Structure formats: structure tokens, C-alpha cells
Amino acid sequence: MERIDSVEDECGNGDCGGVPDEPGATPGRDSIHAAFLRCKHDACLAVEMAAEQEALDGAAWLALKQRLNQLAGTAGYFGAPELGLLARDLEHGLDILSPRGRARRLRNARTEFLKLAARCA
DSSP, X not given: OHHHHHHHHHHOXXXXXXXXXXXXXXXXXXXXXXXXXXXXXHHHHHHHHHHTSSOOOHHHHHHHHHHHHHHHHHGGGGTOHHHHHHHHHHHHHHHTSOHHHHHHHHHHHHHHHHHHHHHOO
């Protein structure tokens, strides 16, 4: 549980309360941005939890893959192209690995992923 608390410190807690209003921001844009923040937060938690596993397959793998796909598709729009590219690379790169290889690759990529996620708001 300590590691998940750390993820929330690094990635944000998924709510939009700390995001300042932009002058002239529209409710639609704000709700899209809030959805991106939730997506980023969920992906951070999924990466963190998956990296702690010995092997990654079945429902856990499919859930992580979905989170990475969602983040890869939205991060560039919100000024985080590196995060989106890493999410896409992980999504596709992990697909060809064994369940143990996936977990090992995530452990190696976890720090970079969390740092990139923390830089975008």
C-alpha cells in the first residue's frame, strides 16, 4: 500500500481539484482534461501494481493493456507526447513477451513512466 500512496504523490490522485482554471476554459475542455487526469492516474496505479507481480497475464494483463492504450491515445493532446509514446511502446512491446517478461519489463520501465506522468498536469 505504501507504493500506491507514492504513486499518488508522483502522479496525482486522479481528481481535478488541483488543476487551475484556464482563462476562457470551457466546461467541455475541463471535463476532458479531468478525464485525462483520471486516465493518467489509473495507468500509473496499473503500472505500479503490475510491476509488483511475478508474472502478468490474464485479466491483469488485459486491464493494464487497456489503461496503456487509453493513455497512449490521449497524452499527446494534453502536452505529454513522451508519456503517450512510452505507454504505446509498453502496450505493444509487452504483448510479445512472456508473462514473466512483461512483469520484468514493467519493473524496468516503472520509474521512467512515473516521472513522465508526474511532469504533465
